[in-house]
Amino acid sequence: MPTFANRLAEAVRAKGPLCVGLDPRVESLPKALRNRTDADAVRAFCWFVLERVAPFAGVVKPQSAFFELLGADGMEVQGDVLRRARELGYVTILDAKRGDIASTAEAYAHAAFGPHWDADSLTINPYLGRDAVEPFLSAAKKAERGTFVLVRTSNPGAGLFQNLVCDGKPLYRHVADEVVKWNASTIGTCGLGDVGAVVGATHPRELVELRAAMPDVWLLVPGYGTQGGTAADVKAAYRADGLGAIVNSSRGITFPFHPDDPDWESKIVGAAKKAQAELRG
Amino acid sequence: MPTFANRLAEAVRAKGPLCVGLDPRVESLPKALRNRTDADAVRAFCWFVLERVAPFAGVVKPQSAFFELLGADGMEVQGDVLRRARELGYVTILDAKRGDIASTAEAYAHAAFGPHWDADSLTINPYLGRDAVEPFLSAAKKAERGTFVLVRTSNPGAGLFQNLVCDGKPLYRHVADEVVKWNASTIGTCGLGDVGAVVGATHPRELVELRAAMPDVWLLVPGYGTQGGTAADVKAAYRADGLGAIVNSSRGITFPFHPDDPDWESKIVGAAKKAQAELRG
Numbered sequence: 138m139p140t141f142a143n144r145l146a147e148a149v150r151a152k153g154p155l156c157v158g159l160d161p162r163v164e165s166l167p168k169a170l171r172n173r174t175d176a177d178a179v180r181a182f183c184w185f186v187l188e189r190v191a192p193f194a195g196v197v198k199p200q201s202a203f204f205e206l207l208g209a210d211g212m213e214v215q216g217d218v219l220r221r222a223r224e225l226g227y228v229t230i231l232d233a234k235r236g237d238i239a240s241t242a243e244a245y246a247h248a249a250f251g252p253h254w255d256a257d258s259l260t261i262n263p264y265l266g267r268d269a270v271e272p273f274l275s276a277a278k279k280a281e282r283g284t285f286v287l288v289r290t291s292n293p294g295a296g297l298f299q300n301l302v303c304d305g306k307p308l309y310r311h312v313a314d315e316v317v318k319w320n321a322s323t324i325g326t327c328g329l330g331d332v333g334a335v336v337g338a339t340h341p342r343e344l345v346e347l348r349a350a351m352p353d354v355w356l357l358v359p360g361y362g363t364q365g366g367t368a369a370d371v372k373a374a375y376r377a378d379g380l381g382a383i384v385n386s387s388r389g390i391t392f393p394f395h396p397d398d399p400d401w402e403s404k405i406v407g408a409a410k411k412a413q414a415e416l417r418g
Numbered sequence: 419m420p421t422f423a424n425r426l427a428e429a430v431r432a433k434g435p436l437c438v439g440l441d442p443r444v445e446s447l448p449k450a451l452r453n454r455t456d457a458d459a460v461r462a463f464c465w466f467v468l469e470r471v472a473p474f475a476g477v478v479k480p481q482s483a484f485f486e487l488l489g490a491d492g493m494e495v496q497g498d499v500l501r502r503a504r505e506l507g508y509v510t511i512l513d514a515k516r517g518d519i520a521s522t523a524e525a526y527a528h529a530a531f532g533p534h535w536d537a538d539s540l541t542i543n544p545y546l547g548r549d550a551v552e553p554f555l556s557a558a559k560k561a562e563r564g565t566f567v568l569v570r571t572s573n574p575g576a577g578l579f580q581n582l583v584c585d586g587k588p589l590y591r592h593v594a595d596e597v598v599k600w601n602a603s604t605i606g607t608c609g610l611g612d613v614g615a616v617v618g619a620t621h622p623r624e625l626v627e628l629r630a631a632m633p634d635v636w637l638l639v640p641g642y643g644t645q646g647g648t649a650a651d652v653k654a655a656y657r658a659d660g661l662g663a664i665v666n667s668s669r670g671i672t673f674p675f676h677p678d679d680p681d682w683e684s685k686i687v688g689a690a691k692k693a694q695a696e697l698r699g
Binding site: 160162200202203205206207208209210212213215216234235236237238239240241242244245247248251252253254262263264265266267268269271287290291292293294295296297298299301302303304308311312315 | 441545
């Protein structure tokens with residue numbers, strides 16, 4: 138069955154849990170690509186990364202903010218990058234952290250899963266509550282796509298609200314418990330469902346807790362690499378069957394070079410290869 | 419001083435608290451405008467609304483989801499609509515509910531306040547915590563723009579997380595208390611600051627509570643009109659000086675007609691005029 142969860146399982150079995158994050162900051166791009174418009178340089182860079190890291194990762198995560206920063210032209214490139222990723226066989230996660238109510242949430246979901254971005258999955262923000270999340274879940278179900286709900290984010294200040302203790306458990310745990318319910322009706326033959334959760338590698342104790350609390354939920358784990366999470370930290374995110382987590386690295390894979398470095402291409406390939414090996418342990 | 423808060427005060431003093439929400443659903447547009455591409459029809463409709471409701475409202479709120487739904491072309495129209503609104507003297511709120519960490523939040527903020535969207539203010543989602551909100555506040559400060567942080571949203575299911583009681587007070591109140599701190603250093607001569615809060619009209623008791631808890635904070639109040647909030651409900655959002663709140667109506671102003679109705683233009687004008695009168699009481 139080609140559910141989102143099953144396709145993700147297939148990608149992880151084939152290439153390991155590495156997810157390559159595409160955060161194409163123009164100022165970090167190789168100088169060699171800058172003899173064109175910013176949007177064209179971003180497209181060229183992302184396509185290069187997609188082509189070269191394919192042996193090492195089956196999942197990619199374009200970060201929408203860096204495309205939006207270039208206006209309408211950048212959003213067109215976002216579509217081009219997602220299209221190229223699909224052609225190359227990646228499972229795609231559009232990291233846009235959308236969240237809104239009723240028909241507005243539907244509009245975001247149709248943008249994400251419809252012909253414009255046509256992403257396999259979308260990150261979503263739970264703050265607005267059940268009727269803000271449900272339109273994303275319905276649209277994903279209809280189109281055989283997935284979602285990743287923000288549960289415990291990787292940034293240092295994430296705890297301000299996420300760690301508040303409400304009725305005896307932290308807010309992030311309340312969100313996790315809802316994710317388990319939303320995910321329950323979507324479990325594929327791989328034993329995991331289409332409603333995932335974002336849980337940062339930078340909080341190893343909470344990663345252990347949340348793995349146990351959401352046994353059938355795919356975890357998207359940011360914070361590995363540049364942000365400080367180690368391969369040992371993220372081990373806690375995998376289930377006994379080796380599935381259950383994809384581990385994102387963005388800058389660590391795509392920008393391990395200075396913009397002037399003529400050797401940038403081989404450094405990207407080297408970084409992806411090393412990350413794949415580290416994460417496979 | 420041309421701070422965001424002062425410009426908002428000027429707009430409200432001149433035209434009252436009505437904010438016209440632009441949620442341009444293609445299927446709701448007048449048939450008369452549909453003899454062109456969806457993006458062109460959305461642009462034409464929004465420009466028409468902007469030109470005709472100007473006597474009745476000084477603030478407009480384009481909803482980004484409905485532009486994104488049309489892909490890169492729609493995002494170009496989003497820029498065109500914000501530009502036209504500025505030319506007509508409106509204070510603009512880009513309703514995109516963005517939220518992300520560190521340099522990603524910066525990218526969203528620069529998209530919102532930079533040359534592409536060039537909005538006067540942006541709605542933001544607080545779930546990711548302090549270091550996710552601060553890049554938006556810094557960018558807004560530098561560009562003399564504003565933000566509206568989601569505190570208590572207007573949707574029926576908003577309470578799932580927002581109403582959880584943590585350390586003796588509901589989550590939305592924790593967020594409100596942070597908004598008060600973030601806003602404190604931005605108070606303009608009008609007595610209000612540049613960091614606003616979204617508080618739905620559909621929760622009248624909480625609107626009273628939050629007005630008192632955030633005395634120097636501009637409230638953006640959705641939920642008036644089609645969503646069920648009345649002019650009497652939103653009275654609680656104003657301060658004694660008559661400032662302090664802008665009240666959004668989207669569908670109630672922009673879609674008070676059937677797509678076949680030849681009389682759609684006058685119905686929009688009539689709805690805006692009526693809402694202005696009701697809200698001025």
